[in-house]
Amino acid sequence: METYEATFEIASKSDARAVERLMNKVYDSLREESRSVHEGTMDSTAMLAEFEAIRDATRRWAPGRLTVVFERQDEDVYK
Numbered sequence: 001m002e003t004y005e006a007t008f009e010i011a012s013k014s015d016a017r018a019v020e021r022l023m024n025k026v027y028d029s030l031r032e033e034s035r036s037v038h039e040g041t042m043d044s045t046a047m048l049a050e051f052e053a054i055r056d057a058t059r060r061w062a063p064g065r066l067t068v069v070f071e072r073q074d075e076d077v078y079k
Contacts, residue, residue: 001071008066016061023055023066 010016026065030051056064 001073004070004072006068008068010062010064010066013061016058019066020055020058023051023058027051027055 007017008015009018031048034048
């Protein structure tokens with residue numbers, strides 16, 4: 001399994017705005033994709049709830065860190 005990681009340090013209001021915009025875009029993209037592909041499934045609902053919580057947390061300015069981890073499986077599960 002390959003792992004990729006990106007960490008965003010939030011040290012200023014401009015950093016916070018950038019991370020907020022990023023999370024808004026990620027959430028909107030996931031919401032639209034889940035509507036067209038996984039609408040109404042439990043995994044889709046849980047995933048959106050988790051990203052909604054992260055998105056909402058980034059709306060309140062505070063110093064911190066956002067870490068995104070992507071783990072790619074070797075097998076193609078969508079065949």
